[in-house]
Amino acid sequence: MKAKRIDLIKEYILENEHVSLKELEDTFNVSMNTIRRDIAQLLEDPRFEKVYGGISVKKNQLISFENRNTENQEVKQAIAETAAQFIQNGDLIYIDSGTTTKYILDYLDKDIQITIITNSLDVILRAEKFKNISVFVFGNIFKKTTRSFVGLPSEQVVNRYNITKSFMAATAVSIENGLMNSDIMEYELKKHIVEKAEINYLLVHADKFDKSTLLTYAPLSAIDTIITDKQFDDSYTSYFENNNIDVLTVD
Structure with a gap:
């Protein structure tokens, strides 16, 4: 458990990038003494350093959003192109923040008439060139590392919108732990969107599977269609069949 x-x-x-000890205490629901012991062990990892009141990632260890965006770019674009085929005139869609979902708008017809809800700066900027796309933005704090807006809208705000389709990203995915992310400020939004949307699409690169991170925002069974480049083993294919999940695999 400790490990x-x-x-x-x-x-x-x-x-x-930087967190206070108090934030870790509250987030992981353990005592400050436990956090201090964990941090003492964690500092054996050369990526981290102790700073006043907290702990930070050493500057030369950070991987910027821009660099993450270039990793496996062709595959991510192929996933997004496949996802774009499911968007039709009149849809009210949610596009999650992420280095794959941002490409969806690159493959939409220039005259398409849809409404987009998003917290992604890249989606907002791409939507500017479409004369018939309306954009609603969730989140009131801009997070530079992910180029996304965070800050939780209330469940009542999310429920005002009849979302026909969501196009979700995830930091990690597994059968046991579902769809995961590590940002508490985005967790509630993702959770409400998946519950509200009529159809949920998951756009995720193969290297995100069978990993684990802090928070589960939805079970894998909440997804209707997965678009990925991963080839799945029997445990996954059986799960998909039992839960009526379609899988589209790009080259």
Whole structure:
């Protein structure tokens, strides 16, 4: 249990770059003494350093959003192109923030008439060139590391919108833990969107599967269609069949 918690703390710090000890205490629901012991062990990892009141990722260890975006770019674009085929005139869709979902708009017809809800700066900027796309933005705090807006809208706000389709991203995915992310400020939004949308699509690169991170925002069974480049083993294919999940695999 302790080893897994330390791994999750590492993931959380990498995602947020700098966190206070108090934030870790509250997020992981353990005592400050436990956090201090965990941090003492975590500091054996050369990626991290102790700073006043907290812990940070060493600057030369950070992987910027721009660099993450270039990793497996052709595959991510192929996944997004496949997803774009499911968007039709009149849809009200949610496009999640992420280095794959941002490409969806690159493959839409220039005259398409849809409404987009998003918290992604890249989606907002891409939508500018479409004369018939309306955009609603969730989140009131801009997070530079992910180029996304965070800050939780209330469940009542999310429920005002009749979302026909969501196009979701995830930091990690597994049968046991479902769809995961490591940002508490995005967790509630993702959770509400998946519950509200009529159809949920998951756009995810193969290397995200069978990993683990801090928070599960939805079970894998909540997804209707997975678009990926991964080839699945029997445990996954059986799960997909039992839960009526379609899988589209790009080259």
